[in-house]
Amino acid sequence: MALKKPYLDIPGTTIFDADQARRGYWLNQFCMSLMKAENRARFKAAERAYLDEWPMTEAQKQAVLERDLNKAIATGGNIYFLAKIGATDGKSFQRMAASMTGMTETEYRDMMVSGGRSPDGNRVVGEDGTAQEHRQPQGSGEPGWEH
Amino acid sequence: MARVTASVYTSHVPAIGAALDGGKTEEPYWRPLFAGYERSRNWFSDQRPDVVFLVYNDHATAFSLDLVPTFAIGTGTEFEPADEGWGPRPVPKVAGHPELASHIAQSVIQDDFDLTLVNKMPVDHGLTVPLSLMCGQPSAWPCAVIPFAVNVVLYPAPSGRRCFELGRAIRRAIQSYDEPLDVQIWGTGGMSHQLQGPRAGLINQSWDNRFLDRLIDDPSGLSKVPHDEYVREAGSEGIELVMWLIARGAMADAAGGEKPSVIHRFYHVPASNTAVGHLILEEKTP
Numbered sequence: 001m002a003l004k005k006p007y008l009d010i011p012g013t014t015i016f017d018a019d020q021a022r023r024g025y026w027l028n029q030f031c032m033s034l035m036k037a038e039n040r041a042r043f044k045a046a047e048r049a050y051l052d053e054w055p056m057t058e059a060q061k062q063a064v065l066e067r068d069l070n071k072a073i074a075t076g077g078n079i080y081f082l083a084k085i086g087a088t089d090g091k092s093f094q095r096m097a098a099s100m101t102g103m104t105e106t107e108y109r110d111m112m113v114s115g116g117r118s119p120d121g122n123r124v125v126g127e128d129g130t131a132q133e134h135r136q137p138q139g140s141g142e143p144g145w146e147h
Numbered sequence: 148m149a150r151v152t153a154s155v156y157t158s159h160v161p162a163i164g165a166a167l168d169g170g171k172t173e174e175p176y177w178r179p180l181f182a183g184y185e186r187s188r189n190w191f192s193d194q195r196p197d198v199v200f201l202v203y204n205d206h207a208t209a210f211s212l213d214l215v216p217t218f219a220i221g222t223g224t225e226f227e228p229a230d231e232g233w234g235p236r237p238v239p240k241v242a243g244h245p246e247l248a249s250h251i252a253q254s255v256i257q258d259d260f261d262l263t264l265v266n267k268m269p270v271d272h273g274l275t276v277p278l279s280l281m282c283g284q285p286s287a288w289p290c291a292v293i294p295f296a297v298n299v300v301l302y303p304a305p306s307g308r309r310c311f312e313l314g315r316a317i318r319r320a321i322q323s324y325d326e327p328l329d330v331q332i333w334g335t336g337g338m339s340h341q342l343q344g345p346r347a348g349l350i351n352q353s354w355d356n357r358f359l360d361r362l363i364d365d366p367s368g369l370s371k372v373p374h375d376e377y378v379r380e381a382g383s384e385g386i387e388l389v390m391w392l393i394a395r396g397a398m399a400d401a402a403g404g405e406k407p408s409v410i411h412r413f414y415h416v417p418a419s420n421t422a423v424g425h426l427i428l429e430e431k432t433p
Contacts, residue, residue, distance in 0.1 A: 010379055122346055
């Protein structure tokens with residue numbers, strides 16, 4: 001019998017469950033490798049070659065090269081692992097968070113200073129809140145970041 | 148005998164550590180947040196506990212996907228601050244309390260909670276930011292710390308109910324330790340925040356404050372809140388709040404004793420992507 005997953009109807013949200021972790025195993029392990037300064041240097045020197053050392057899917061590699069965290073999450077990445085990529089690029093967590101919303105860092109920061117994103121309209125898929133699919137992108141930002 | 152004297156609850160946002168380490172605490176963005184902890188630092192230095200049992204979560208630092216323990220207790224003599232990718236925080240090493248940690252491990256495992264024992268692991272911002280908030284920037288931490296890591300990264304985290312019951316078992320374990328140690332138990336993480344996807348930046352102030360109310364007055368009822376409510380209402384990373392229930396379960400009233408006194412309560416939005424909540428509960432007759 002299939003497991004119950006009562007979290008699949010939350011908009012703009014991917015829960016890192018056992019299935020996602022299985023899909024994303026090598027992507028996330030690649031990210032862990034960036035905890036070491038020597039690996040960060042090797043990755044920055046030749047990104048594609050470094051990625052090719054890992055048995056990741058092409059979609060996962062492209063997501064990393066484009067710094068597209070939404071694509072990385074869709075292919076099994078988890079944000080705490082993916083954050084090592086942003087750290088390697090010297091980016092703050094807030095910059096990374098902004099990149100997933102379609103907002104610029106300033107737009108995102110302004111939203112947070114104003115009290116953050118309201119849960120209203122963002123609890124269940126099909127409502128009209130800012131995180132719903134039909135409201136993307138939310139600002140004038142691009143996916144990813146300069147690196 | 149050892150005794151539990153108080154519990155402390157706080158968010159552990161990495162940007163708070165970066166602001167402290169970078170000397171930014173007086174900047175307008177950060178000043179209100181650090182002001183909310185001034186009273187806490189004074190209280191803590193008056194209390195002088197011998198040991199802090201610090202419940203936190205590792206953020207893909209010590210534990211990769213190679214190994215994901217649900218509950219891991221640090222039984223080692225010391226723990227190094229981790230390099231999380233931006234370089235290690237300039238904070239002291241954490242001195243453990245191997246004797247008490249081993250005693251707690253043996254006791255709660257026999258009480259049906261299957262802990263993983265860890266003698267060597269780096270500790271990340273989840274553990275060091277709460278220490279900085281409560282102790283400031285000393286050259287050595289003022290007491291021993293037992294790191295207690297809970298998996299909240301790979302779904303499912305343990306249930307709130309399981310965490311609350313574990314806290315009760317930890318209290319029994321501490322109280323059966325022969326040395327007369329004063330022990331505080333801290334629950335960290337939360338409050339509402341989401342760091343991923345188009346819903347990143349979610350903050351739910353009314354839910355958070357209701358959580359604080361219930362943590363004080365109805366922790367047993369609160370422990371029955373299911374995972375998907377945390378995620379839906381408080382964001383995907385808001386699920387860290389289950390860890391607060393471990394600390395709350397270790398208070399006397401969860402064992403039929405007196406309700407603790409509320410020493411301090413503070414709430415602030417935002418710290419980077421996160422709502423910051425903080426509470427200190429002190430035992431009336433420890």
